[in-house]
Every structure is written in structure tokens, then in C-alpha cells.
Amino acid sequence: MKKVFSRPRSLKNTPFHYCAGCGHSITHRLICDAVDQLGIRGITIGVPPAGCAVLAYNYFDVDMLEAPHGRGCAVATGIKRTLPDRVVFSYQGDGDLAAIGTAETFHAANRGENITVIFINNAVYGMTGGQMAPTTLLGMMSTTSPPGRSATLDGHPIRMSEVLARLEGTAYIERCAVNSPQNILRAGRAIRKAFRYQMDGAGFTMIEVLSQCPTNWKMTAAESCKWVDEVMAQAFPIGVIKDIRKGEKHAD
């Protein structure tokens, strides 16, 4: 019988510690699929964040260097500038990328650093227990916005993909989701495309992943997948935000 599905080679044979229904494990797998398909395991260096994915190096079978909270893009910059022929990606959550690490992210994007950022947006701080994130939706309850996020008191959810797309240094930014087979396939294609852009030296690439967090959203896994479509994707529309090669022919 022909084998049509297996664990990617770049994904270690280690059970995930993530909660049931969490989007991290799916996204990890998609990254590893992309690495395998492009044949770049040996030249890829990943930068895991602080947060739930802090243990990412237990799963990715590629070289990894942990970044202090929020500094993923600065650390990735240091690696990539030193080893320009390697494929360098940082993996960051919404608090990491859009709050404590906003400056590092924004300026790496503006310099057009030739790196890829996988941006996990689950609208909460997951590992610390469900506090308000820069991407928490208006009215959404969290442990630090107990009555629901108020625009007046807490500000508005930040659409980082749209913000970064305005910068000249960014080459390709797409917002994806991992809540349905269709969206997962699309996210996988987007990650592969981002890596390919990086390998071509196109500039800064980022794939934002709307990622369900049933534990902190206080939902079942199935409910959280539905919520991504019905609520979250309304505030964070899925699709290509920027593609400097739009119109060019791609393999995908």
C-alpha cells in the first residue's frame, strides 16, 4: 500500500504538550511540512518565543535559538545577517509580536529583513493564563479585561498584518487560520510560499495564523474552531494582505 500521510521528517516524534484543540500543534506541523517539501531542514534555523510555544525546540527537528520575550525578530536578524544563506524563521504569539516585541517586529519588517515570521494570533496570552492581548477583540473577556475589552480603557485590537503591509520592506503577508481542513491546507501553502520568498531574497515575510485557544477561550475544541470563523475572522479577515509578486506565476 502506498504511504500517503506521515509525520514530517522535521517534526520530532514527541507528543505535543499543547491543549486539545490548540492551533500551535497544527501550525508546527505545517511549518515542518513546508521545511520537508522545500528540502531545507539542514539549513533552517528557528527562533521560538516566550509563551506556550517556548518549548517548540522539543518538536522542531531543526536548529533553534530561543529569543527573550518579544525579541524574535531581532534575534532572527542577527542570525540571518550572519548566515544569509540559511532559512531563518521566528515563531511568535500576539503578545510577543504585537505588544512587548512591537518595535523589534516593526523595524525588522521595515528593514526588509529577509526572514519569515509565523505569527500565532489567538487573541489572548495563553501560557500566562488568558490575559488580554493586543489582539483581544472588543468586548472579549480575559482575566485582565474581566468585563470585556473596552475600546476606551484598553484600546483596539491591533491588525499587525495590515500595519506591516504598509511598510516598504515587507514582501508577502497573509492571514490564515487552522480551524478547518481547507484553512489548514491554505495555511500550509502560505508558509511554504513565505519560505520560498525568503530563499529568493524577496524581503520580510509573515504568515499570521488565527489559532484557536479553547482553554483560555473557555470553549470546546469544536466551539473554538467555529468561533474563529464566526467572530475572530470578522475582525481579522483571512486572505493575502500583501504580495509584491502578485500576478507573477507561482508553483502553488
Added chain:
Amino acid sequence: MDKILISGNWACGEAAIRAGCRFYAGYPITPQNELTEYMAEHMRQAEGGTFIQAESEIAAVNMVLGASAAGARAMTSSSSPGISLKQEGISALAADELPAVIVNMMRGGPGLGNILPSQGDYFQATRGGGHGDYRTIVLAPSSVQELADLTMDAFDLSDAYRNPVLILGDGMTGQMMEPVVFGKPRPRRYSEKYVLKGAGEGRSRFVRALILDALRMEEHNWKLVRKYNVILQKEVRFETFRTGNAKLVIIAYGIAARIAKGAINRLRDSGYRVGLIRPITLWPFPAQIIRDTAERIGSFLVFEMSTGQMLEDVKLALEGRARVGFYGRPGGIVPTPAELAKAIVQEYQR
């Protein structure tokens, strides 16, 4: 060997490049801007050299973290307030056991303070500076020549111990011009096995500071301590100056020691028996020479351009064996040798 007239900040940058530094990230802050500017011009001319003007001191040190892990000799520099911002990254470098050189041209503080030469960051430099149990080697030059020499040494030390090394200068060491002869850099000795460059066909590696298991985290701390103990044994550096037959010994570092030498020379001419111990490494601190000196000399005077920080290390070294006086000028005041001489005479006559 050519002797050239050069400022401290430039000499530090030139020495770093000669020592094989190929990655520099920095952010403007006075009084070390000339170092960043020197790197902007000359690092880009060096083969394989990278210069990045970072968006902040935090970003700069984290870029250095990435570059160091990827195998570059890497450096960043700043002045006091900026060094506070770098502490997160310095703690991470120490935890990850990654080499890096960090230059602090100290200015008056606390807070934004001013932009004049000062020595208020001694505690921060010698006690780790960031969070957690760690130490950094701290080198304190008192001339532009020594700044150039110690910059080269800093890269070798940081490779040898896989630990960040701080160069603790001040606004004056950074900005004054003096004749310098650049030394010959030694070839780099740093095992490829520590460099993250992609797994190739082999096993993947990771470099991290997060160790959730308490027993393993404890062991990592003790492992670092074992390394620090070797540094304490092997890397202490100091200079003694006119301590023979001295009655009173001044202890001062960096530019303050330079002033002290001027004061001591004047006082010796007038018959005062005074000398100097100048710590060159502030961590590891040269405690033994101070203790040994206390065998024959009962009185010390610590002079710092601060309210008294190294003073504590001197007292810890002496454990009450001798009298310790203090003369301090914080906040950006650089006393003249004559002013210091007056304070020395007062102490001498007690």
C-alpha cells in the same frame, strides 16, 4: 607598528574589527556615539562585516545574541541608560553561554543623568546586572591604549568562557584622544560545535535559557558557578603603582586611577608615601592583592567617580583588616589630581 592618535571610542571599534569582530549592532547615545559611527563606516568595509543601527538598545543586544549563536564575533556598545536596557539580553547571553562583548562608556546617573564621565554603573556591571544568578567579566581600561588592548582581549575571554564580557569605560576614556599602537590579534579559538548553522544532515540542536525542571535549572546554575570559579582563579588583573614603602594605598579603577596616579606623583614629590592599586578586572575583583597589601599597610583610600560602589568590594576583600577611607565624586564630576591630592592628604594625616 604604527603609532596613531585616536579617540577611545574609535580605538575600541578599530581594535574590535582587528580582533575579528564581524557583527556590530548599536543605538545612538552620548558619550559613545563615535564608536557606533566608527563601526558604521568600518564594519561595512570589513569582509563579512555587518553593521546594524538598531531600533533600540534592547534590539541591538538581541541581534548580537542571534549573531553570536550563528558564529560571529559580535559586539554592541552603549552608555549607562542604554546598558540598563541591554540587561535582558546580557542575562540571556550568560544563560545561553554565548560569547559577546558589550561596551559601556559610563555617564552620570541615575536616570537619564547627564552625559559626563562617571562610574556609577559598577554594581550593575559586576553583579551581573540583569536578573538571575550570573556574572560577566568586567574590564576597566584607564587609557586609550589599554582600551584598545582590552577590547581585543575581551573577545578572546568571551570565547574562552562562552560568557559576555563587559568593557567598562566612561565618557572620558571614550572621547579623549591618545597615541595607540594596536596589538596583534590572536587567531580565534572557538569550537564550531557551539555554532548554530542549521543541522545539515546531522542532529538538530537548540540553544535556550528556559529550563522548567527545577533540578536541571539548579544544575545549570551550578555549572555556571563552576565556570565563574575558574574565571576567579585565572583571570584577575590589576596594576600596582608606587606601593613600595607606601603608608596609604589608593584603590581606583579606570579614569579615576589615572587621576589618582597624577595625585600620587605630586604627593610623592612632596614626601608623602602613597601608592595605588588599580583593578583592571572589576569582576573577578583583585581581592587577594588588596588583602596581601593589608599585611604591611594599614590604611586604604577608595576613590571612585560614584558614591561608593567598588568600596564595598574593597571592604569585603579586607574583612576589617585595615582602615578604608573613601573619596567619591558622582554625577559627572571629574576631580582634578589636585582635588584628589587634598583628599588623600586628609586621609594620610588621620
